[in-house]
Amino acid sequence: MPARPVPAHRDPIRPGAATPIVISIDGDPVSGVEGQTIAGVVLATGRLAWRRTSVDGRPRGLFCGIGVCFDCIVTVNGERDVRACQRRAGDGDVVESQHDELPEAAR
Amino acid sequence: MIAAIRTRTVLVVGAGPAGLAAARAARERGASVILLDASDATGGQYWRHLPPSRPSANERALHHGWSTYRALHDELERDDGCEIVLGAQVWAIERTDASDVTDASGGADASAVTDASASTDAATVPAPVAVHVLVGPPDGTRRVGRTFRPDALVLATGAHDRTLPFPGWDLPGVFTAGAAQAFAKGERVALGGRVVVAGAGPFLLPVAASVAATGAKVLGVYEASRVAGLVRGWLPKPWQLIGAAKKGGELAGYVGSHLRHRIPYVTGRAVVAAHGADRVEAVTIAEVDADWAPIAGTERRVETDAVCVSHGFTPRLELPIAAGCELTPERFVRVDDGQRTSVAGVYAAGEITGIGGVDAALAEGEIAGHVAAGGSARDADLGAAVGARRTFAGFAARIEAAHGIRSGWTSWLDDDTLVCRCEEVPYGRLRDTREATCGSGLRSMKLTTRAGLGICQGRICGRTVEELLGAGPDVGGEDDAGHAASAGLETAAGGLFDRRSDAGGLLDRRATTDRRPIASPLRIGELAAAEDPTTSTTHTVRKGHP
Ligand SMILES: Cc1cc2nc3c(=O)[nH]c(=O)nc-3n(C[C@H](O)[C@H](O)[C@H](O)COP(=O)(O)OP(=O)(O)OC[C@H]3O[C@@H](n4cnc5c(N)ncnc54)[C@H](O)[C@@H]3O)c2cc1C
Ligand code: FES
Numbered sequence: 198m199p200a201r202p203v204p205a206h207r208d209p210i211r212p213g214a215a216t217p218i219v220i221s222i223d224g225d226p227v228s229g230v231e232g233q234t235i236a237g238v239v240l241a242t243g244r245l246a247w248r249r250t251s252v253d254g255r256p257r258g259l260f261c262g263i264g265v266c267f268d269c270i271v272t273v274n275g276e277r278d279v280r281a282c283q284r285r286a287g288d289g290d291v292v293e294s295q296h297d298e299l300p301e302a303a304r
Numbered sequence: 305m306i307a308a309i310r311t312r313t314v315l316v317v318g319a320g321p322a323g324l325a326a327a328r329a330a331r332e333r334g335a336s337v338i339l340l341d342a343s344d345a346t347g348g349q350y351w352r353h354l355p356p357s358r359p360s361a362n363e364r365a366l367h368h369g370w371s372t373y374r375a376l377h378d379e380l381e382r383d384d385g386c387e388i389v390l391g392a393q394v395w396a397i398e399r400t401d402a403s404d405v406t407d408a409s410g411g412a413d414a415s416a417v418t419d420a421s422a423s424t425d426a427a428t429v430p431a432p433v434a435v436h437v438l439v440g441p442p443d444g445t446r447r448v449g450r451t452f453r454p455d456a457l458v459l460a461t462g463a464h465d466r467t468l469p470f471p472g473w474d475l476p477g478v479f480t481a482g483a484a485q486a487f488a489k490g491e492r493v494a495l496g497g498r499v500v501v502a503g504a505g506p507f508l509l510p511v512a513a514s515v516a517a518t519g520a521k522v523l524g525v526y527e528a529s530r531v532a533g534l535v536r537g538w539l540p541k542p543w544q545l546i547g548a549a550k551k552g553g554e555l556a557g558y559v560g561s562h563l564r565h566r567i568p569y570v571t572g573r574a575v576v577a578a579h580g581a582d583r584v585e586a587v588t589i590a591e592v593d594a595d596w597a598p599i600a601g602t603e604r605r606v607e608t609d610a611v612c613v614s615h616g617f618t619p620r621l622e623l624p625i626a627a628g629c630e631l632t633p634e635r636f637v638r639v640d641d642g643q644r645t646s647v648a649g650v651y652a653a654g655e656i657t658g659i660g661g662v663d664a665a666l667a668e669g670e671i672a673g674h675v676a677a678g679g680s681a682r683d684a685d686l687g688a689a690v691g692a693r694r695t696f697a698g699f700a701a702r703i704e705a706a707h708g709i710r711s712g713w714t715s716w717l718d719d720d721t722l723v724c725r726c727e728e729v730p731y732g733r734l735r736d737t738r739e740a741t742c743g744s745g746l747r748s749m750k751l752t753t754r755a756g757l758g759i760c761q762g763r764i765c766g767r768t769v770e771e772l773l774g775a776g777p778d779v780g781g782e783d784d785a786g787h788a789a790s791a792g793l794e795t796a797a798g799g800l801f802d803r804r805s806d807a808g809g810l811l812d813r814r815a816t817t818d819r820r821p822i823a824s825p826l827r828i829g830e831l832a833a834a835e836d837p838t839t840s841t842t843h844t845v846r847k848g849h850p
Binding site: 199200201202203204207208209210211212213214215216229231232233234236239240241245246250251252253255256257258259260261262263264265266267268270276278279280281282284285 | 341343344349354355356357358359360361362363365366442443444445464465474475476477478480482483484485486487491492493494496497515517518519582583609610645687725726727758759760761764778846
């Protein structure tokens, strides 16, 4: 069982109603609720990675979860390098994963 | 004492337990308070919680001391004398008295820190700082710049997890323990279904409890320290372990939760590798000796889909360092009994002054706020806080004795284990560089390998790189450019540039890894917008990613 939201009916905090939202991730619509971070929305679908590294092209997603490591950065509505674990998702947000090739000279 | 004629302004950075307590104490003593946090909620790491758009009937079930938090928060929010600014990223602190900046490398000299009994004079001198802030959504392009010049500044920026590298730690599905905690409390997301919690320190227990409360199965908590070490660390004052965990109640809660969920707590074990193609599928857990070196033949493979690993905490020191605050040899902010730093008018509280847990943070915050507002640490109304702080004195040393990182961990590294995740620098390259250059100095080795120079500014690997290069914190002999570079401020592939010619290079030569004059990446446009013409310095900042 991969990453997933805590099932509401089994959650000891007894969650109330939340407002549904839909964002798109690399063109795919993904639903979540208002107040989740972008990383929260993506992880709740079971997807763990949304970035490829520059040098080795390796997958990355969440690591520190608190805004320190910058592993989770995505492009949101055209703004690059937004930490997905810090930015709350807004209904209709267009999220694109990043894979930044190194300039030739730097290889 | 006769009250000051003009109301003092106290700026508190960080709205975790320490900052909240500081804000309230400063208000109680009549100061006008501004409380800032980069997050869009108060509570810090300890009381990280769901946003108002996700209400629930019983959120307190996830927290200890929830009513303490609510009381602090509600009181400050109602109070017109306290401005709470959230989404407020402090990106730089500038000294406004550059000529007076002292070289903090003479760290052993404690004379700069005065005794609290030396009256409240220090409190009448305004803090010699300008605090630059961007307010708005995290990493947004249209944040609004604000600059504060308070009479007193209280720094309460807390700490983040320190995770040592191991083969496969860069695979998706490997997280810091703090990430699991943050997503359990702040998102109600389980990071996996079969979870391994590992590393070192008492923090692993609340993490395992939170993960279990997401409905995930915690396969075990693997603590690298061995029982003998734990006993040595805690035995002289075992009540501290209990006291630290909320006078028994919290620890009992963890132990109870572990029994209920049948979570094995195993000491002398470490996750020495994670396996998988594009995500973690299994880990190797090995027995480690007292030095944390894996013992051959004890390796065991465990199937898992989430691995949460932390080996301790790193205090967030960039703002205190930028303000010129002296550090202790253990690399926390040095404070006196009034929580004063070595810089007049600048105070520090919470995890940046030593890893002490929530009760210590609350006590230190209260003292810092009170003294910053013009009070004295000897005032009767601080009695309880001073007593509580005394209870936790030495707590950080005990954690270090019991759970501190031991040198044997490096033997679980492979040549191609990434040490710097941002710049993808493997251990083999780092080691070869050290050998080829005969350890020519941390700065040049970092420039050669690029380790620690990526977008996280060395927050994740900085101290690890120092240790692997055998350099320890840098000592003297560098020019300003070198400092900027080794602080991760000049990444050729487009990270962040800083060409300030201020006195920053003198601030602290012992801790370049922790030194980040620009405390958070920001974009040129924002910088231009945020620039305060009265304090303008010549710097250019470019944000991007390699
Ligand atoms: C992810 C995580 C989870 C934790 N969970 C627990 C737990 O469950 N139990 C436990 O006993 N301990 C936990 N800890 C340890 C915890 O740090 C302390 O117990 C307690 O939160 C320390 O309080 P503090 O006020 O010193 O710092 P924090 O609570 O860390 O608060 C510091 C605040 O400063 C803000 N800040 C930092 N830099 C800036 C800046 N440049 N600009 C603006 N704001 C800034 C941060 O956003 C943060 O809100 C956790 C630590 C981490 C890293
Ligand atoms: S996961 Fe580390 S910054 Fe988002």
